[in-house]
Every structure is written in structure tokens, then in C-alpha cells.
Amino acid sequence: MTKAFKLTSWNVEWLIDAYGVVSGLFEEKSKSFTGRRPSMADAEAKLKALRQEVLEMDPDILFFIEAIRGAEAMAQFAQSYLPEYKLITHAGKDDKAYGTLGEQWMWFLVKPALADRTGAHLLDLAIWKSYTEQASLGSHRNGRWTFSAPSLDKKNMSSGANIRQEHEHYRHPQILVMSYEGRRIEIIGCHFKSKHIGIDVPQRQADEADKAYFERADVSWFMANAHVARAKLTTEASDVRYYIDKRFDQEELPIIFVIGDLNDGPGKELLEREYLLHDLIGVLQGDIFFARRFLNHALFDYPQNLRWTARFEDKLDPARKPTILLDHITFTEAISRRGLGPLIIKPQSGFIEHEVHDRINAVLSDKAKTSDHAPVSLVVSNHEA
Numbered sequence: 001m002t003k004a005f006k007l008t009s010w011n012v013e014w015l016i017d018a019y020g021v022v023s024g025l026f027e028e029k030s031k032s033f034t035g036r037r038p039s040m041a042d043a044e045a046k047l048k049a050l051r052q053e054v055l056e057m058d059p060d061i062l063f064f065i066e067a068i069r070g071a072e073a074m075a076q077f078a079q080s081y082l083p084e085y086k087l088i089t090h091a092g093k094d095d096k097a098y099g100t101l102g103e104q105w106m107w108f109l110v111k112p113a114l115a116d117r118t119g120a121h122l123l124d125l126a127i128w129k130s131y132t133e134q135a136s137l138g139s140h141r142n143g144r145w146t147f148s149a150p151s152l153d154k155k156n157m158s159s160g161a162n163i164r165q166e167h168e169h170y171r172h173p174q175i176l177v178m179s180y181e182g183r184r185i186e187i188i189g190c191h192f193k194s195k196h197i198g199i200d201v202p203q204r205q206a207d208e209a210d211k212a213y214f215e216r217a218d219v220s221w222f223m224a225n226a227h228v229a230r231a232k233l234t235t236e237a238s239d240v241r242y243y244i245d246k247r248f249d250q251e252e253l254p255i256i257f258v259i260g261d262l263n264d265g266p267g268k269e270l271l272e273r274e275y276l277l278h279d280l281i282g283v284l285q286g287d288i289f290f291a292r293r294f295l296n297h298a299l300f301d302y303p304q305n306l307r308w309t310a311r312f313e314d315k316l317d318p319a320r321k322p323t324i325l326l327d328h329i330t331f332t333e334a335i336s337r338r339g340l341g342p343l344i345i346k347p348q349s350g351f352i353e354h355e356v357h358d359r360i361n362a363v364l365s366d367k368a369k370t371s372d373h374a375p376v377s378l379v380v381s382n383h384e385a
Helices: 015-023 040-057 071-081 112-118 125-135 210-214 217-250 270-276 280-285 354-361
Strands: 003-011 061-067 086-088 105-110 144-153 158-168 174-180 183-191 255-261 327-331 350-352 376-382
Touching (some): 003 183, 003 255, 003 327, 015 061, 040 354, 061 183, 086 112, 105 174, 125 217, 183 217, 217 255, 217 280, 280 327
Antiparallel strands (some): 003 376, 086 105, 174 183, 255 327
């Protein structure tokens, strides 16, 4: 078996900040910056190190998360720092075609030979919205849907009974479509809603037991807001699942990857345990009783102690380990070990790029580091009948 392509997903942590400083694209008071704007020296160091990290990983398909807003600006970045790759855009369309708000945009960069040979392009989001509406029996319509979560009274810092609320993707998934040996391949790139709610976790006293802590008014307010945010996050995963289910209604074994920063944490965190009773990846992966529609995980046979991409000290749940898996690559049964198409995932093909990421960042200052996320990769092989 030979390599078909290497796929890498990487959250590059507010790339727009460093590139904005170096390129001069953004004005002094632009909202494009997080408030942690690096110096020119740190920005240049980050961009140089980011290029080095990509070239050492050498992916054929690179999914960039928290990258640069707008196709024109991102194209300038790619031309300057990653000319070895072709930026895949919605040709002839404006930035509204990406369905993305805010500053953290997502992009696919593909090696030109592979992009040209496979006809790599982005799916028109109108197709996605049509499919999810059909699969959801109309509950998701034109990219929007309702969900149930606590009502929030900001003025009185209190929450009430569950009410119906509206949501849509803040950053709509971007779908790379390719044709490989006559088969359609879809790579759904995601950056789901952040769990951050703009409220600091209330400080717990050293001797404060769980019961006393969670009965405090400030903690209850925090939890209510976090509950609403987590419910929104879950509905975004459900929308992706609807698209996948629709594709299974069209062909028996579609070749689909779902990758990206899902903002889901290690599984059933405190919010999931006490309020939602599920973990987000479980919602996305599907029902194991319908095995061929189930998404396999690229890291299923990767060592447990290495299966993490970011460090996060959770003040709400301090007992859990700070190493969490936020970044994922999953795939449908068509490319599992059984090899039901032109591609196959061999054992131990998925991994996290800890070594190259740590080595390159070890000599950089905090504001020059390439990212607070380690990249996750998967080598996809040709299936030889």
C-alpha cells in the first residue's frame, strides 16, 4: 500500500494577530486583534516558525483553523508564507459564500498537484443547507434551527425555565470536495462554537465543598450561561450529522471525513454530566447500531497518554487532567480497515504532531509560539485490491 495523502488539521491560534502586524492589513484599533497583539519581532518569529512547522509535517491537505478573515487576505498570507500550497476558495464569489462571522476563519490548503488531479473545490453552502433541511425533516431550515435551553435574565443575573431559542453556525463548516479514482471524497472542516461565555469561572474557596460551591448564586449564573453555550455547541454537531445522514441516503458508502477543532474537551465534562448527559463527539459520530454510518476516529489506536492537543486548566472541574483532545479527524466506514473503496486507513495511521510542534516552539517566546494547539494528522493509503 502506498500513501494517497496526508491530512492535517491545525488550530493556529489567532493567526490574524501576527499576520496583521507584519502585513499592515489592519489598522491600529482594528477589532481583528485579540488584545494580545505581538510585537513585530514576535509576529515575524511566529510566522517563520509556522512555515517551518508546516514544511516539516509536510501534509498534502492542510486545514487551518483560527486563520485569516477573508479570501483576499488569506490568499496574500498563503502566497507569502506557504507558496507550496494552493488555497482552495469559492472561485468568483465574495466572502459571504463562506458563511463565517468574526475573525477566526477556516481554510483548506492543498498541494497543487493533488488539488489539480482531484478537482479540489469547496462545496456550495446552499447544497449543505438543502441537505440538512431534508435530513432534519425541516427542523433545520436555511441553515438555522431552534433548540431548548434556560432563559437568561442578564439584568438580574438569573436563569429561568427552558425556552426555544434560535441558532446557526457562527463559523459554518467548510467542505473540501475531491474526486479520487472516480469516487467523491468530502472533508468537512469544523470549528464549533466556543465554550467560552465571556464570564470568568467563579473563584472557589480552598475549603469549599462541591455542594456549597454549586449552590452559590454566581456559580449558578455561570453554569446557566455555560449550559446554553454547550447546547448551541451540540446543535452544531447535530447539523453536521444531518448532512452525513443525507449523504448516506444518496449512496451506500460515501467517503467522508470530519475534522477540526470541535471544542468538546475530554468527553463528559461537568456540564455534560450534570445537564446534557452526553459527550459531543458521540453526537457527531452517530449510532453504532447503524455501523456503516458511524464515524471512526483517527486516534482510536494512538497511545492514550499522547492523545491530547491542548492544555486547559479547568477551574470549574479542577480534578480532571489539563491535557484535552479538542482537535479530531474522523472518517466513515468506507475507508476503514476493511477498505470498501479506493482508500484505506491502516492501523496507527493517525497521530498528533507532538515532536515537531514542541521542538519548534521550545525556542520561541510565549507571544511568538505557533499555537496553543498541537496539529493532528492522518495518513490515508491507497487500497490495493
